[in-house]
Amino acid sequence: MSNVIVFDFGGTKIKHGLVNASGNIITASTYKTETNDLDRFLNHLFSTVRTYQTSYDIRGIAISMPGYIDVHTGYSERAGAITALDGKNIKQLLEKEVSLPVETENDGNCAALAERNTGNAQGCESFICMTIGTGIGGCIYLNGDIYRGSRLRAGEYGMMITHLASDYKKNMHQTAGFSNLVKDYKTYKQTNEEVEGADIFEDALTDPHVKKMIDSWIEHISRGIFNLCVTLNPEKILIGGGVSAQPYLIQEINRQLKEYHYWHEFEIPVVPCKYQNDAGMLGAFYHFKKMQAVKN
Numbered sequence: 001m002s003n004v005i006v007f008d009f010g011g012t013k014i015k016h017g018l019v020n021a022s023g024n025i026i027t028a029s030t031y032k033t034e035t036n037d038l039d040r041f042l043n044h045l046f047s048t049v050r051t052y053q054t055s056y057d058i059r060g061i062a063i064s065m066p067g068y069i070d071v072h073t074g075y076s077e078r079a080g081a082i083t084a085l086d087g088k089n090i091k092q093l094l095e096k097e098v099s100l101p102v103e104t105e106n107d108g109n110c111a112a113l114a115e116r117n118t119g120n121a122q123g124c125e126s127f128i129c130m131t132i133g134t135g136i137g138g139c140i141y142l143n144g145d146i147y148r149g150s151r152l153r154a155g156e157y158g159m160m161i162t163h164l165a166s167d168y169k170k171n172m173h174q175t176a177g178f179s180n181l182v183k184d185y186k187t188y189k190q191t192n193e194e195v196e197g198a199d200i201f202e203d204a205l206t207d208p209h210v211k212k213m214i215d216s217w218i219e220h221i222s223r224g225i226f227n228l229c230v231t232l233n234p235e236k237i238l239i240g241g242g243v244s245a246q247p248y249l250i251q252e253i254n255r256q257l258k259e260y261h262y263w264h265e266f267e268i269p270v271v272p273c274k275y276q277n278d279a280g281m282l283g284a285f286y287h288f289k290k291m292q293a294v295k296n
């Protein structure tokens with residue numbers, strides 16, 4: 001199989017790259033997500049695909065994206081923060097434009113597929129993958145396969161209510177999404193400049209207020225993890241997304257979990273995804289291979 005163009009649609013950035021037949025990412029880049037304007041979103045997408053086509057032999061296109069995704073048809077009833085794709089079929093739109101086979105899958109499921117195939121979930125029959133990005137993505141890998149739910153909505157951890165301290169009940173997207181930490185940090189620093197996760201964690205080493213801010217944010221993540229563990233009793237929890245590269249995140253999650261009553265009865269390894277920020281793209285590639293094998 002020749003090269004596959006892979007995309008990971010995020011609410012802030014579109015990650016894209018090329019994966020060869022051996023499953024290695026041989027080139028990768030990003031551009032800013034156009035979340036609301038479909039025409040602009042598609043124009044940038046089509047242009048990126050054509051750029052790859054001019055330099056490489058392309059077998060197809062694999063897409064990881066948020067929302068409720070029908071992997072057989074490509075239809076997305078909702079696409080998370082990318083409202084331009086709500087009720088749209090990116091698979092059909094792309095196949096019509098570039099005449100290449102396209103496969104789509106939910107981003108949390110893609111991260112789980114990458115980890116199950118060659119990452120930190122190898123050998124696990126039941127595990128949970130939680131991806132931390134603009135919002136919270138997830139996958140329930142149960143008894144050897146992805147559990148999708150009756151209406152393709154399983155694994156939407158971001159919808160779990162984790163904050164009841166005010167009249168407005170907040171879900172994990174709003175409390176545990178990395179964008180929430182960035183917003184609070186920028187407010188504290190009184191800046192509108194772009195902020196990277198590494199900058200916040202580094203600042204926490206010398207600023208107690210920033211450390212407290214991070215710990216409070218992690219509380220919402222830990223609460224969600226605890227609830228998932230006592231509900232599904234998986235073998236392992238994997239944390240993905242770019243911020244999972246920060247060792248303190250995983251250390252603090254595990255520390256906080258030990259403070260929960262009964263955690264000792266349900267305790268399992270909570271570890272970062274091997275592929276961190278690349279898990280979505282690699283998982284999309286594995287999904288593409290599986291779907292094409294079935295069709296051919």
